[in-house]
Amino acid sequence: MTTIKLLFKTNLIIALLIILFFNTKRYYNSTTNQTNLTEQKDSIIKKHFIVDKNIQIKNYFQYTDSIVNYYNSLTTYQLTEHLLIRHNPWIIENLANTDYYRMMEKDSFVYNQKDLIVLKKGDKIFIPDDNSAKKLLSSFKNTYISINIPEYKLRIFEDTIKRFEFPIRVGKNEKKYLKMANTVVDLKTKTGDGTIVNHVKNPDFYNPVNNHKYFLTLRDDKKTTKMPQIPWIETEINGIRNGQLIHPTTNPNTLNKAYSNGCIGTKEADAWVIYYYAPIGTKISIKYQLLISGNDGNIIKLTDIYNTLSL
Template sequence: MSYKVLAILILGILLKSSLFQEKNFFLSQLNTRKDTISTEKAWRTIKIDRNITIENYFQYVDSLVKQYDSLTKYPLTEHLLIRANPWVIDTLYNTDYYRMKARDSFTYDQKKMIALPRGNTLKVPDSLTAKGLLTAFQNSRIDVNIPEFKLRIYEGETELYEFPVRVGRHETKYLKMSDKIEDLRTKTGEGHIVAHNKHPRYVNPATNHEYFVTRRDDNKVTKLPLIPFTETQLDGQKYGQMIHPTTNPVTLGKAYSNGCIGTRESDAWIIYYYAPIGTPIQVRYDLETVNKEGDTLILKDIYKKKD
């Protein structure tokens, strides 16, 4: 065998070996990437290992946010986690006393109801999903028209939700809570959501007495539900004007409260998760409005501002 032929054979062997090594390296990298993706998918899926009741719901969700925040490439929040899992909002929505009653189920203590059933899963949003939700948050706003008794949630120019509300009474009254005479009319202005109270106390402002049970519209007595209150700031002022649920939805569509904006229990959950801190809010008093059919409506001047 000539040196030339031998050299060609050796070169072929070396080339084949090099290609084999490159192929193995490529396959190794591909498998590593698959393992990484598989591992990431695994930790992004949280299996709920026990029934989580409403009274333990916020503590449990907060613990998940704390645990998984270090693994995400963005700051994980409760609102991001739950908005990425809309079934949770649906479950909380349906704990409303009157929705349960419509299904022939009496609920004495809503806090004992299951918010997160054992065996269900929560998905930690990936960066793309989180970015989309953050954009939605930035484009969201709340609009309340007092004489219309309506609260609306918008994303950009799209109306997502419209809820009936109750508003403050047209009167002044001494409230022991503030120890002064207060104008009970709901205040108007533009501002933001500045806080959420996830464990609110129910206090009668007139007497400053805390209470723990409520008489429902059907005359039955139940414990008070655990649903967050949403705090507003308008024109730089905190009036103590909250958006919160009423246990008596028969009062919706009326000037009935001590100034706060009252909603159904179910709607309060949606408002909470669609209005993170910083969400713009406008509370207005417009007597002329246009309905969805394009008709102009003139509303009752409940605060007699035209007098």
């Protein structure tokens, strides 16, 4: 009987040791696999993405979206188009260089901007690591757009540092019936504070006066081209989305003038830069300031284009 008990205890101990061994091995393998997956994920994120074919502007957003969607399953943060492209600023420069007038300076007439190649096969697009993503997200949070209507200037600031300054056109000092709105509209650009609330990446073009859709534009050099594909930026000012957009004009001769139906117009090249420095949620302030400080520190009085002093 004693022998049977001893044998039973011995077998029980052996069984417990076997269970302990396999559980320890399973835990080790699980921990090792998790470590390997983390290391593998980190390794993948650090790698660059190689463009596998030439990408034209008409396919650019679809292509960048596919990269973002793929890497979002690998990053520890929410990868976005703005994070990806700001981490690869050479892409912004490529896009800006598709500006019709920049191309004409190189004696290259472009009838259809959408056919231009902005990413070439073999180009390397780097995926931001955690630290780079955090820095960019912090930059986004501290970036704001400042517009002074009578100065015809749009500036982009990060904290108190001015990053960019662009010439613009603003709304006319008149009221007009717009069929698109089906009412008489005050065309002056509205002042106030707000945010960027939407991007229109492939806009359609309508004449607001007659509400007719159009596809072609007459350039400043009297040449006709197709309308370019450049994102439009929608603002919400003082809590109101009144259709006041920031978008490129195909006629830069109208910059530094009160010329539009209320929107803020920019050069084509500048519009790309503004777009990538104005993700959804970016703060914007539109003011009407007649007294400004010149480069020499002296006060300059601007022309009162909306005749506010006579009101």
